[in-house]
Amino acid sequence: MKKIGLIIVCLSGALLLYATQDFPRWGDPNSPASTHVSPRYIQKSLEETDVPNLVTSILADYRGYDTMFETTVIFAAGLSCFILLRAFKKKEDDLYYRHISTGITLHIKGDKTIPASSKEFERIDTMWTPYDLIIKTVCRFLVPFIQIFALYVLAHGHESPGGGFQGGVIFGASFIVIAIAFDLRTALIRFKEKMDGLLSALGVFIYAGLGALCLLLGGNFLNYKELATILPMDPVEARAYGILGVEIGVFIAVMAVMLSIYVNIVSEGRHDEGL
Amino acid sequence: MTHNFPVLIVTVPLLSAFIISGLSWVKKSLCFPVALLALGTSVFCAIGLLFRVLDLGVVEYHMGGWMPPWGIAYRVDLLNGLMLVIVSLVALTNLVATHRTVVADFPEKHGTFYTLYVLFVTGLMGISVTGDVFNLYVLLEITSLTAYALIALGQPDRAPLASLNYVFIGTIGACFYLLGIGYLYIMTGSLNMADIASLLPPIYHSKAVLVAFIFCMVGVCTKMAFFPLHVWLPNAYTYAPDAATSVIAPLMTKVMVYVMIRLVFSVFLPDFSFHVLHISHAFVWLACLAIVMGSLLALSQKNIKTMLTYIIVSEIGYMVGGFWLGNRLGMSGAILHILNDAIMTLCLFLAVGNISYKIRELDFVHLKGLFRKMPITMAAFVAGGLSAIGVPPTCGFFSKWYLISGAIQAGQYGFMLALLFSSLVNVVLFFRIIEIAYFEPMEPHNDTTGLKGSIIEAPLTMLVPLLIVAVSLVVVGIYSGDIVTTLIAPILPKGIG
Amino acid sequence: MDVLIHHIIGKYNYWLYTILMMIGLYAMIAKNNLIKKLVGMNIFQTAIILFYVSIACKKGATIPIIEEHGGSVAGHAIRVADYINPLPHVLMLTAIVVSVSTFGVALALAVKIYQKYKTLEEDEILMRLRDK
Amino acid sequence: MIPQLDIIILTLVIVCAIAAISVKDLLGCAILFGAYSFMMCLLWAVMGSVDVAFTEASVGAGVSTVFFVAAVFRTTRRTKD
Numbered sequence: 001m002k003k004i005g006l007i008i009v010c011l012s013g014a015l016l017l018y019a020t021q022d023f024p025r026w027g028d029p030n031s032p033a034s035t036h037v038s039p040r041y042i043q044k045s046l047e048e049t050d051v052p053n054l055v056t057s058i059l060a061d062y063r064g065y066d067t068m069f070e071t072t073v074i075f076a077a078g079l080s081c082f083i084l085l086r087a088f089k090k091k092e093d094d095l096y097y098r099h100i101s102t103g104i105t106l107h108i109k110g111d112k113t114i115p116a117s118s119k120e121f122e123r124i125d126t127m128w129t130p131y132d133l134i135i136k137t138v139c140r141f142l143v144p145f146i147q148i149f150a151l152y153v154l155a156h157g158h159e160s161p162g163g164g165f166q167g168g169v170i171f172g173a174s175f176i177v178i179a180i181a182f183d184l185r186t187a188l189i190r191f192k193e194k195m196d197g198l199l200s201a202l203g204v205f206i207y208a209g210l211g212a213l214c215l216l217l218g219g220n221f222l223n224y225k226e227l228a229t230i231l232p233m234d235p236v237e238a239r240a241y242g243i244l245g246v247e248i249g250v251f252i253a254v255m256a257v258m259l260s261i262y263v264n265i266v267s268e269g270r271h272d273e274g275l
Numbered sequence: 276m277t278h279n280f281p282v283l284i285v286t287v288p289l290l291s292a293f294i295i296s297g298l299s300w301v302k303k304s305l306c307f308p309v310a311l312l313a314l315g316t317s318v319f320c321a322i323g324l325l326f327r328v329l330d331l332g333v334v335e336y337h338m339g340g341w342m343p344p345w346g347i348a349y350r351v352d353l354l355n356g357l358m359l360v361i362v363s364l365v366a367l368t369n370l371v372a373t374h375r376t377v378v379a380d381f382p383e384k385h386g387t388f389y390t391l392y393v394l395f396v397t398g399l400m401g402i403s404v405t406g407d408v409f410n411l412y413v414l415l416e417i418t419s420l421t422a423y424a425l426i427a428l429g430q431p432d433r434a435p436l437a438s439l440n441y442v443f444i445g446t447i448g449a450c451f452y453l454l455g456i457g458y459l460y461i462m463t464g465s466l467n468m469a470d471i472a473s474l475l476p477p478i479y480h481s482k483a484v485l486v487a488f489i490f491c492m493v494g495v496c497t498k499m500a501f502f503p504l505h506v507w508l509p510n511a512y513t514y515a516p517d518a519a520t521s522v523i524a525p526l527m528t529k530v531m532v533y534v535m536i537r538l539v540f541s542v543f544l545p546d547f548s549f550h551v552l553h554i555s556h557a558f559v560w561l562a563c564l565a566i567v568m569g570s571l572l573a574l575s576q577k578n579i580k581t582m583l584t585y586i587i588v589s590e591i592g593y594m595v596g597g598f599w600l601g602n603r604l605g606m607s608g609a610i611l612h613i614l615n616d617a618i619m620t621l622c623l624f625l626a627v628g629n630i631s632y633k634i635r636e637l638d639f640v641h642l643k644g645l646f647r648k649m650p651i652t653m654a655a656f657v658a659g660g661l662s663a664i665g666v667p668p669t670c671g672f673f674s675k676w677y678l679i680s681g682a683i684q685a686g687q688y689g690f691m692l693a694l695l696f697s698s699l700v701n702v703v704l705f706f707r708i709i710e711i712a713y714f715e716p717m718e719p720h721n722d723t724t725g726l727k728g729s730i731i732e733a734p735l736t737m738l739v740p741l742l743i744v745a746v747s748l749v750v751v752g753i754y755s756g757d758i759v760t761t762l763i764a765p766i767l768p769k770g771i772g
Numbered sequence: 773m774d775v776l777i778h779h780i781i782g783k784y785n786y787w788l789y790t791i792l793m794m795i796g797l798y799a800m801i802a803k804n805n806l807i808k809k810l811v812g813m814n815i816f817q818t819a820i821i822l823f824y825v826s827i828a829c830k831k832g833a834t835i836p837i838i839e840e841h842g843g844s845v846a847g848h849a850i851r852v853a854d855y856i857n858p859l860p861h862v863l864m865l866t867a868i869v870v871s872v873s874t875f876g877v878a879l880a881l882a883v884k885i886y887q888k889y890k891t892l893e894e895d896e897i898l899m900r901l902r903d904k
Numbered sequence: 905m906i907p908q909l910d911i912i913i914l915t916l917v918i919v920c921a922i923a924a925i926s927v928k929d930l931l932g933c934a935i936l937f938g939a940y941s942f943m944m945c946l947l948w949a950v951m952g953s954v955d956v957a958f959t960e961a962s963v964g965a966g967v968s969t970v971f972f973v974a975a976v977f978r979t980t981r982r983t984k985d
Contacts, residue, residue, distance in 0.1 A: 005801030008665060013794040016454075019486035020786040022478075027829040029853045034830055036464030036474070037344050039859040043850050046838050054836040055865070055955040063862055065338040065347045069401065069413045070866040072289065076394050077418060077873030079296065080424030081880045084385045084435075109876045114955040123833035153958075159837070165869060169962045175969055188317050201296040208290050221282040223340035257965055265883060266974035275977050350870060409863055416870045423877055427884070432904070435884040442878045443800055446813050453867065460860075461827050566870055788914045792921060799925045805932055805983040811937050814968070818944050818960075822919070825953045837956050853907050868959050875968050879975040886979040893984050894905045 051158045057165065060243040064222045068207050075204045078257030082197070085269035097121040098131070101246050125183055125273040132246025139181035146174040154251045158240065162245035168203075175259045184267055187259075193271060196260045197256040202252025208246050261271035280324040281349045284359060285401045291473030291512035292393040294375040299386020307385040309375055312372055317400060318363040324698070325356035329761070337379045341405075344470040350406040352542070354610070354766045358403035358533045365525050365570050368394040372625050373518035376632050376732050380516055381428070388428070392522065396420040399530050408456045410544065411534065412449065415498065419445045422527060425519035426511050437510035444507045450498030458483050459542070468541045475543065479551050481668045488552065491538055499531035502565030505588045508570075512584040517631050520580070521624035524587060525617045532594045532613055539598075542772035545770050555599045556687075562596025563693035564591060572644055579630075579637050582704060583623050586663060588614045589697050596693070597678040600685040603771050608677025608764045611755060615662070615670040618751060622659035622744045626652050629733035629741065645712040648731050651738055653712055655745040660705030664746050665698050670752035677759070785826040792819035804881040806882050806892045810875065821864045828860040837863065909950055917943045930976045938969035950973055 024031035031195035043060055051057040059067050086169035094109040100122055108114070114121045124131075157163030181188035209221040224242025225235040233241070266274035277282075277677045291313030299304045328334055328351055336349040343350075370392065377385050397420030405411050424446070427438035460466060462483050463474040478484055493504075500508040508528075512520050529711050569589025576582040594616070597609030629652040630645065631637050646653050662669035665676075676693060682691040732738065751758070796819055799812025836858035838850060882892060889897045920940035927933050941964040948958035 002802040005798055008801065009794045009798045012797065013790050015486055015489065016289065016790045016793070017787065019458060019483040020783050020790075020959060022481040022483040023783055023786060026783050026826060027831040029397055029830045029833070030412070031827075032464035032474075033461055033827050033860070034464070034857045037466070038464075038859050040345055042836070042838075042852050042855045044602055045366075046840075046850070052838045052840060052956075054838065054855065055861045057871040058858055058862045059865060060777075061339060062346050063409075066407075066413050066862075066866055068289075069410070069417055070859050070869050072292075072394065072397075073413065073416050073420060073873050074295070075296075076391065076420045076424070077876050079390055080427075080877045083381075083384050083424060083878045084427055084877075084884055086384070088383060107471075124798050139303065159839070161957070163836075165865060166958050166962045169967055173962070173970070176967075180929055187875075188694055197300045198297055201293045205293040208286060208293065212286060212290060213280060215282070215286075215569065219277070220337055220340045221286060222338055227339060237934045253860055262967075262974060265876070265879055265971055266978065268883060268887065268978055275974055409866075413866055413870070416874075420873060420877060423881070427881055432888050433901075435881045435888070436901075439806060439878060439881045439885065442874065442881065443809055443813060446796070446817070446874055447800065450816055450820055454823070457820065457824055457827070460824075466859075466863075778923050785910075785914075792918060793919050795925065797917070803925065804985040805930075807972075807979070808933065808943050808983060808985070810926060810946070811924055812934060814937070815924070815940070818941070818964070821956070821960075822944065822947070825951055825956055825976075828953060829951055833952070835952050854954045861956050864953070864956045865959055868956065868963055872968050876971055879971050883975055883978050892979055 045106045056157045056163050071204050071253050074257050078200050078260045081264040085264040087269040096124050098124050129274045135181050143174045157247050164250030168251040171255040172258030176262050187234045198258045200253050200256035203249050206249030207246050278318045281351050284317045284320045287316045288393050288397040292390050296390040296555040303386050306389045310389045310468040314367040318367050321359040321363045327355040333337050343467045344465045347407045347410050353766050355404050357762050365621050368740045369522045372737050377518045391421045406468050408583045425516040433514040437514045441507045441511045448494045451490045452494030454486045454665035458487035471542050472544050496533045499528050509584045511557050513581045517628035523629050525620040529613045529617050549601050555601050557689050558599035559687050562592040563689050565592030566697045568698040596690050600681045602685050605681025606767050607673050607759050608681050610763045613672045619662045625741045626656035628739050642712050643715040655741045658745040664701045669748045673755035789819050790822045804894050807887050821867050824860040826863050828857040913947045930981045934972040938965050941965035
């Protein structure tokens with residue numbers, strides 16, 4: 001099997017290199033790719049969409065339809081992990097508790113449990129990870145600043161590199177930090193599974209709904225110029241705010257999906273014990 | 276609102292998929308009606324669009340109001356219209372037919388199943404209508420991702436492994452297609468199909484365009500399960516849940532055949548594919564190999580579902596071979612066969628879904644005496660089988676007739692022999708099942724209802740769609756003459772002989 | 773001989789992306805462990821992203837963010853050769869997101885396979901399948 | 905776009921790729937895979953595509969390494985080849 005694989009790989013590699021002879025030299029300014037379509041983006045983008053970051057303006061406006069389906073890909077990945085791994089049945093075997101004041105760990109067999117509200121005992125994972133004060137306190141300090149940075153990345157997608165995807169991933173990562181530093185249950189208390197499912201659907205719905213709103217206002221799908229009729233601004237500014245609205249939709253969807261994929265993979269769908 | 280049809284076909288199901296996903300957390304019972312409504316509107320829009328295309332010729336739609344090479348544009352002609360109607364009708368019929376199986380198999384997750392189902396159909400309809408090569412790649416990824424998830428829900432011990440193999444081979448195929456677009460983009464600088472077609476002619480003889488063509492075709496043939504690259508299909512479709520197989524089997528591979536036709540007609544233009552490159556003969560011989568091997572492998576199967584998957588592999592050989600014959604008869608036969616094969620495969624897989632809903636087992640040894648037990652389902656299965664063989668009243672005969680006469684006109688006698696050989700093998704395959712199901716008595720152990728000698732037919736909501744599809748086999752067969760003259764003939768460009 | 777040198781120097785970026793792609797493709801086909809195949813798949817996809825990004829490069833051009841010189845930008849035309857071609861970057865944002873989604877779903881499938889077979893080695897799984 | 909820097913990073917990328925595939929322990933493979941993604945992000949930043957580099961850093965190097973380690977935590981670190 002390895003020999004066939006090697007032959008296939010070398011064949012396709014040779015084919016790829018054979019074609020590079022006709023390519024324009026690397027990085028030359030008047031190659032077809034840089035002279036046919038992109039000059040209009042570079043010259044007109046600032047006049048038409050009032051967004052200095054060309055990549056964000058093309059991403060959300062000129063080729064916004066692609067990005068809508070790309071957000072749908074992320075949404076479908078979140079759903080797939082949910083439907084493949086989520087098992088609603090509880091894990092039967094025994095639980096571990098730790099007495100907070102003395103630090104003794106209890107190993108309770110069978111299905112009896114200590115009520116979650118009790119103050120003296122706190123539940124710990126079966127693969128018991130050492131109680132580490134430093135990581136927990138540093139993480140409690142760190143998470144708010146990660147989230148503020150994520151919102152900054154989203155808001156500044158127009159001027160600096162960044163935007164909906166990067167901000168959404170960083171915001172999702174802040175919840176993953178909580179899940180790793182503390183344990184999965186504390187993260188799930190703060191971000192319930194139902195809220196997660198609804199938010200991921202809501203995020204992509206904002207994106208597609210904004211496009212449909214432009215349709216209802218008379219323009220083509222995703223034509224933010226039509227938003228100028230309801231928003232008190234001229235069409236170019238309406239496009240900029242349309243792009244921001246779409247980025248917010250992407251932000252919410254990517255945040256929720258990243259957390260849901262992580263939670264489903266790390267707890268094998270039981271949502272009680274993870275990394 | 277009628278000029279918005281092209282985009283409504285894709286965005287209405289997309290929006291309703293997100294609504295269904297939200298509803299699956301709030302109120303599960305509403306998921307199926309919303310899915311039904313969504314696919315109903317897209318069937319309505321698809322038929323409305325087909326009539327608009329019939330009298331307007333070509334319908335353009337610019338996303339976001341931008342002109343084509345800068346923004347994404349839809350350029351809907353008859354081939355798109357035909358594919359949209361096929362995809363939406365098959366998806367709607369299947370949604371209704373497999374409702375009970377889905378609710379029975381996935382009690383608390385059927386809301387999410389319907390979301391993935393509607394996203395899968397949205398991806399397929401997006402592929403059938405888009406006019407932008409990169410948009411086609413993104414939609415290909417949505418379709419494949421939802422197909423991986425839907426397939427992995429089947430039998431717990433075999434389906435995840437089959438789906439993971441499909442992930443690997445499908446990703447290689449999609450990435451080869453992406454490489455092909457990259458090579459086209461670096462040589463032409465544009466991503467719009469019509470724009471690339473206008474920029475390509477001066478650089479037809481460059482090596483990069485040749486390699487772009489090869490990579491696009493290898494990528495599409497991998498997703499189409501064309502013979503040497505079909506290894507993922509049998510396991511994936513056999514171990515998938517019945518509700519998922521009966522929507523993926525009839526549509527996924529046919530839409531990829533459409534993508535190949537669209538690439539040759541609208542991006543590389545036929546005179547590049549047939550005259551500059553001399554590979555049409557190679558494709559026809561590969562198709563003959565696909566037909567023969569598909570039929571032989573189908574003979575050696577013990578499970579009825581695996582047998583049908585190998586028949587799909589040989590049907591793909593019909594379409595690819597018919598298209599690459601290069602003459603009007605062969606190409607119209609290939610496009611007609613996309614329609615006929617979609618209906619045939621849907622009919623066969625719905626019948627198999629009914630059988631496995633009632634009897635749980637699908638090996639030949641368990642099909643004994645099914646004619647007395649499930650007469651309507653087996654009648655529909657026989658109708659599908661006759662169409663696969665190519666018996667006159669059904670539609671399978673007419674597309675085979677076009678393919679064979681196209682092969683004779685093109686002088687490809689190997690392809691004609693392969694077609695006849697596969698028809699004979701199909702006769703053996705289907706009459707073997709009819710013989711088991713009709714003559715041998717039913718064993719008591721797998722009679723699930725325990726009522727001696729009575730009919731254990733599938734419930735009504737599964738039978739009526741199956742009968743509609745079986746009847747449509749004959750109706751499409753009778754009207755295939757008009758379908759070819761009105762719908763398919765104007766698709767073929769003038770240059771074809 | 774100098775034509776070959778010219779080819780190599782002028783387009784070394786494409787040679788190196790092809791080597792990366794071949795590594796990824798070989799790992800996908802030849803590796804026995806399912807997760808190693810996944811790493812090969814991701815390397816294969818990032819190699820294609822490297823190819824697209826190297827299309828976008830222009831010598832002597834800066835990043836595709838237009839600096840606003842004072843209020844009236846439309847006062848003087850923006851010179852195209854100053855900025856890198858932004859279109860491949862947009863395409864590659866999509867490709868990265870697609871590769872992560874496929875990676876996530878494939879990992880979920882690998883976890884599900886491990887639940888059933890307690891191994892991630894392809895040959896061991898096929899052996900246990902054959903025993904059934 | 906300094907060619908020398910470009911070549912150094914490209915060789916590091918290829919070294920990380922080959923190492924990630926041939927190392928015998930999945931957790932090591934995860935860390936090398938994170939290093940490979942981060943090197944790719946560095947390469948793209950040097951080539952001027954800042955948005956793609958930012959996405960690859962956060963999505964590629966960040967989250968997919970976390971998914972990888974989570975999956976290895978739930979399965980096994982053992983690999984035969």
